[in-house]
Amino acid sequence: MSSISSEKIVALLRSEIANYEIEKRNHDIGTVSYVGDGIATIHGLDGVMYGEIVVFENGVKGMVQDIRKNEIGCILFDLEGSIKEGTKVTRTEKMASAPVGSGYIGRVINALGDPIDGGGSIDADDYYPIERPAPSIIDRQSVCQPLETGILSIDSMFPIGRGQRELIIGDRQTGKTSIATDTIINQKGKDVICIYVAIGQKASTVAKLVGSLRKYGAMDYTIVVSATASEPAPVQYIAPYAGTAIAEYFMYRGKDVLIVYDDLSKHAVAYREISLLLERSPGREAYPGDVFYLHSRLLERSAKLSDAKGGGSITALPIIETQSGDVSAYIPTNVISITDGQIYLESGLFFSGMRPAVNVGLSVSRVGGAAQTKAMKKASGSIRIDLAQYREMEIFTQFSSDLDDSTQKQLKYGKGLMELLKQPLNHPMSMPHQVITLVAATNKLFVNTPVNRIKKTQAAMLEYFGSHAADIERELEEKKVLTDELCEKIIAVAKDFFANPILSR
Ligand code: ATP
Numbered sequence: 004m005s006s007i008s009s010e011k012i013v014a015l016l017r018s019e020i021a022n023y024e025i026e027k028r029n030h031d032i033g034t035v036s037y038v039g040d041g042i043a044t045i046h047g048l049d050g051v052m053y054g055e056i057v058v059f060e061n062g063v064k065g066m067v068q069d070i071r072k073n074e075i076g077c078i079l080f081d082l083e084g085s086i087k088e089g090t091k092v093t094r095t096e097k098m099a100s101a102p103v104g105s106g107y108i109g110r111v112i113n114a115l116g117d118p119i120d121g122g123g124s125i126d127a128d129d130y131y132p133i134e135r136p137a138p139s140i141i142d143r144q145s146v147c148q149p150l151e152t153g154i155l156s157i158d159s160m161f162p163i164g165r166g167q168r169e170l171i172i173g174d175r176q177t178g179k180t181s182i183a184t185d186t187i188i189n190q191k192g193k194d195v196i197c198i199y200v201a202i203g204q205k206a207s208t209v210a211k212l213v214g215s216l217r218k219y220g221a222m223d224y225t226i227v228v229s230a231t232a233s234e235p236a237p238v239q240y241i242a243p244y245a246g247t248a249i250a251e252y253f254m255y256r257g258k259d260v261l262i263v264y265d266d267l268s269k270h271a272v273a274y275r276e277i278s279l280l281l282e283r284s285p286g287r288e289a290y291p292g293d294v295f296y297l298h299s300r301l302l303e304r305s306a307k308l309s310d311a312k313g314g315g316s317i318t319a320l321p322i323i324e325t326q327s328g329d330v331s332a333y334i335p336t337n338v339i340s341i342t343d344g345q346i347y348l349e350s351g352l353f354f355s356g357m358r359p360a361v362n363v364g365l366s367v368s369r370v371g372g373a374a375q376t377k378a379m380k381k382a383s384g385s386i387r388i389d390l391a392q393y394r395e396m397e398i399f400t401q402f403s404s405d406l407d408d409s410t411q412k413q414l415k416y417g418k419g420l421m422e423l424l425k426q427p428l429n430h431p432m433s434m435p436h437q438v439i440t441l442v443a444a445t446n447k448l449f450v451n452t453p454v455n456r457i458k459k460t461q462a463a464m465l466e467y468f469g470s471h472a473a474d475i476e477r478e479l480e481e482k483k484v485l486t487d488e489l490c491e492k493i494i495a496v497a498k499d500f501f502a503n504p505i506l507s508r
């Protein structure tokens with residue numbers, strides 16, 4: 004009796020399993036009904052999820068981006084190759100994910116995680132989904148630690164904190180990328196992992212950038228994710244998300260990460276291309292309606308985690324290119340409203356030789372002040388107002404020839420400040436050097452130096468401090484506070500320097 008029933012059960016199970024597989028297979032395989040421009044329309048993949056990876060017969064992978072009543076729209080991560088009408092497509096039941104791991108540090112990879120620097124293959128420690136919800140409010144803490152860029156005009160007036168998102172915005176060729184790379188170079192020895200995501204750039208530009216990072220030893224802690232202009236739009240579209248997945252891997256392990264998206268204008272253009280091909284209705288400037296969400300869900304993933312979550316952080320420096328300074332265009336306004344401030348670079352300043360071309364009036368950092376070191380905060384106290392006054396006065400006095408003494412002095416002081424804020428490429432300044440420069444400048448010690456000699460004098464002065472008062476730098480480095488005594492000491496040493504006509508000439 005019992006043997007019969009067990010046989011029955013086995014038979015029943017067998018038939019169930021057999022039927023289940025047949026049914027599953029039907030849902031798992033679809034056929035291409037249309038393909039072109041990096042997009043495929045597929046029939047028959049009934050249970051497919053949004054964002055799922057599907058594989059075509061010739062091995063090309065795609066991601067489901069559009070689910071309609073009887074068909075799905077899918078973006079391709081490679082050239083179409085032999086995909087044609089009727090080609091079979093298989094589900095993977097996996098969401099798009101990026102390989103992550105510390106093996107990626109020092110490497111140049113494409114958006115799919117494959118090395119493109121001629122080095123060997125990389126062993127991934129894990130796979131992280133390229134799209135992940137941002138850390139919740141409970142899991143965060145407010146920005147409290149500085150991320151020093153090494154650029155005087157930024158660190159003094161628009162300080163950036165770890166976990167902040169600061170937009171770099173400006174016309175083409177105004178030094179946007181340079182600010183980002185200088186910041187990466189300045190992270191040497193500061194235990195920050197840097198990720199540079201190149202979107203829609205020329206391969207030669209990226210190669211040059213990697214070369215200069217290598218030259219300054221910055222590739223030791225940097226990962227470059229590159230989706231060049233020649234790659235299909237879907238690859239450019241996922242590149243920043245893949246870069247962020249790698250950043251999250253480190254952040255959730257308690258590390259500080261700096262990620263640069265260069266640039267999000269091209270990212271939006273790649274997304275617009277995909278959306279138009281998927282026949283979504285175009286909105287303003289032909290971008291789809293969800294282009295705000297495209298960038299907000301990306302940048303919201305940058306955070307400073309709470310101590311309970313390990314205290315790691317992702318600091319984001321998205322870059323946006325404007326057309327003839329128009330910050331009120333669609334994509335610039337979107338990203339301005341998502342980020343915690345912007346560094347506005349102006350071509351007028353850039354061409355007049357003011358480099359980095361930071362526009363002091365239009366730039367802002369909304370949260371970084373809380374993270375600035377006390378020393379820096381005190382040293383840079385009045386510089387923004389001084390510069391604002393100078394700019395106003397400069398416009399006002401442009402056409403008048405006889406100026407009174409105090410106005411002339413004010414103008415000279417302002418001009419000197421502007422000159423001091425100039426900084427050559429790849430020359431990050433340490434915090435103590437910045438503080439010493441600011442203290443000397445705001446105490447008007449540079450006013451008698453001819454403008455064309457200011458940069459030389461500044462370098463000589465910092466050298467003088469190094470050789471005659473190294474303890475000042477050490478104290479600033481260690482305590483990060485500018486006490487009144489220390490301030491007096493800096494002024495005294497600087498006065499000694501300026502009293503020596505041979506040194507300060
Ligand atoms: P694109 O719009 O092409 O991406 P960009 O805004 O990123 O340009 P960069 O490539 O950073 O600008 O810089 C443009 C040029 O300006 C480069 O040749 C660079 O060497 C020069 N440059 C940038 N910053 C400085 C600086 N502080 N001092 C001197 N030259 C600079």
Ligand code: MG
Nearest residue numbers: 179180181265
């Ligand atoms: Mg650039």
